Amino acid sequence: MYLAEVLRLEGRGDHIDFDKCARCQVRSADHRCSDCLAGGELLCASCLVEAHRQLPLHRVEYWTGSEFERKTLKSMGLRIQLGHWTSFNRLCSVPTPASGDDFIIVDSNGVHEVGLDFCGCGQAELPTVQLLRGRLWAATTTNPKTAATFAVLRRYQILSFESKCSTQEFYESLARLTDNLQHKKNRNKDEENARLDKKRDRYPSFLLMMKQWRVIQMLKRAACGHDPLGLSNVREGQCALLCPACPQPGKNMSVGWQDAPPDKQFLHALFLxxxxxxxxxxxxxxxxEKDPGLGRGWAFYAEVVAYMKHVxxxxxxxxxRSHCVAHDAVDKPDREACGTASSGVGAVDCARHNMKRPSAVGDLQLGERYINMDYIFFRSVAGTELVRLFVSYDIACQWHIHLWSRMEQYENELLVLPGFAGTHKRFVTFLVPKFHLPAHIEACNLKFSFNLTRDVGQTDGEAPERGWANANPLAASTKEMGPGTRRDTLDDHFNDWNHKKTIGLGYQLRKKMLNAVPEMVKTRLALSDMEESLGAEPVAEWTEMAEKWEASSSSPNPFETQRKDEHLAKVRGDLAAEAAQREAEGGGDASDVKGDMHITELLAMGLQLEEQQRTLGFDVAATGLHPTNDQRRAMIERTSKLRRKIFAWIEVQMKFFPGVADEREQEDNRRARAAEAEPVPGLKVSDIALWLPSAIVGAGGCSGRVVCKDEVLEHEYRLRVGQAHETLHEVRRLLLVRTHLYKLKDTHARGVRANxxxxDKIAALNDRVKRAAAGYRTARAALVSLGGVLKRRDWEWELLPLREEDVRGLPPKRAKITREERELSWIWISRGSQAQPGDDAAMNEAVRIEWAKARARAMRWREEVDLLEEEMQRVRRFLVWREGWWMEQVGRKRGLDVAEAEGETAYAKRQAGVQRELRRLFDIEWDGLPDLVAAGRLGGGGG
Known part of the structure; x- marks a missing residue:
């Protein structure tokens, strides 16, 4: 049906039986307009022209008798008359045809050749002014022959904001609307086959008009046209839309904000x-020189002359060079800079609301160099009265180190707030965005974490990444632009981005608050439950520790392990260093080295093989009685490979302990007999005895056939202590992960598939817990044998027997559990080497760290609620201030004619009304939130 109706419209349709014009009823009805809502009505040429006096850019068609052909209103005699209206409500006109009578107007319907007459009477304005008053944008101020309608310029501007299409792509679409038979235009003057009529190709003109439109609209919305001093008084950054939720003294700050108590100062901090x-x-x-741009640092780009002078x-x-991981931004600043005038863009955003900051964008010449990033940072904070700043940067750990000494070199050219350099260390906190932080070293993860830093709420620092995602599609067109046009274009897009974020603040802040209040209650109750199970004494001690660290980063960090157990890798390194030192001093025992291997290396390799045997044994058991062909093949390959490793190690072991050969021979006989009864030969390779020194002394020195020196036993003793600490740490870590998985399962798993x-994940984790526990028991059994011979019992206080019931996580919260389950297992109790039996055991550091994280989570969500509440108030105050500011623009200019004054007044009042309407909509959006916050603070979740 749709197809049939569309084809029907190609003919005269319902008018097929009417020969006379529907209006005059005299002349033949053979013309129609395809753009009018009543498209299809057949009129005569005269009536159609008369009906389109105010619609000169519509497209008309002529019925030839068998089909419709396109026709222009100009060819039918319609002319556009510009001029001024008289007191008789008539257009005063003394027609003066446009030069050459081939005027081109670019409109949303295409590129039109029109007949246009300027007014030539004594009161006539300049042709450019006449065009502008007719809502036509002249391509030039001298003898204009091309114009674009305001509508098409506005349409493309909005389209580019949303689709990021280039000006050329948009103009090509208009050209195809005009004549879809032409192929893509090749503007090379030597191209002879292009079907486009050269005199109607107005792409360069449209490009220029669009560039002018962007800047003029930006100046208009910044009230620069209301300034008596005109554009000469436009300040740097004045045309950038400001973030209503960020603290801005004199615009949206509460009375007395400077005197806020220390614990509330973060509410007035600036997050960058x-x-x-x-x-x-x-x-x-x-x-x-060729393309300086129309804007001169008026919006987001820093003023280019001063910026490049600094660079x-x-x-x-x-x-x-980086002291953290190898950050390309630090170590390789020349990346991707080859062949470019600008290798990228640096910017400063408000970290909580994702808006670009005024005068805080700059082009990069050779990657992410400090001289560029320093400039845009200091320009973004220059002149601020705020004394508390949180600064997020993905390489903040390196960038901030010499920042203040660099600032002293820049100070004269950057106009930084006087006194800022002397007080900055007390007021500025540097952090790394949450997504980027895991790529840094452990020290950075503790020092620069948003999650562990006080007063930041749930800020994540990733705001610029979201803004770049919106701007990146522009790269295809802006990379081909000149420097000035590119800056003007990006300024326009950044302004639109800030506009969209502003009108979305009502919904976004409400959404964040609805999420933050329940999380505040949830995390507070979780912390309370944990502290109840721990007791008041350790909580008080740890709270004092946390508060001292928050006040001074030089104090012990509650999130960091203070007592460093010597794990296996550390012990191996110490043993290797000691052996090397003895050999260098000429005091090494020759029997400790066989070939190129030291006895400590042999022992370490033995412990690795022991771990691989244990892992293989667990994996074989996990395959069950009926392994698949792939599982069977994989196990046989792993078994064969491990057997070869063990036999190679045994050959070296025989050189150090020749007496083990007799035990090996007896073991080989036992293994051969076992292999005859075993349908899968070699599957029990995990049972091969390695006869490490602990096993030798445990078997009574193999009945006197093998002798192990005390030094060798001491080596394995130290390795076993490290192995025991490492496996016990792994047990604790896996138990914490398992607790987290249980929480995720209870909270998010819905349905059979998800459960x-x-x-399956929890079952796999339980297998890893059992494997780690088995490793601990093996290490402890070896220590029992070695400790008896060496008369060492100090390890027994730290490393207790690990029963099955000891392998359990921290006590669950708010659940019906037994008294035994509520008590902490000994694995969570710190029994350091300095402690003595009978001392009061302090909680293990893992428990303290878990408590510190729970406390941090509760504090961050409470801070987030406080920040959101303050931001909502700031938005309201900003809109009130902005409304009043617009009203202050009324009547600033003197000596205007009545029409100009009325226009400026109307625009200022309309903008004031926009601020008033936004405030009304936000109040509706936020209705009920104060009650929710109050209920959450009293203890209820608010649903």
């Missing part, structure tokens, strides 16, 4: 996020 984008590069085309002045500044997947 710094990042660079290497997708938004620009090719080495054009130049500042050139400090270009040779040396950049220290089965969660159960």
């Amino acid at each position: 996020a710094i990042d660079a984008n290497f997708r938004l590069k620009r090719k080495d085309v054009s130049s500042e 050139r002045k400090h270009w040779k500044q040396k950049q220290d 089965t997947r969660s159960a």
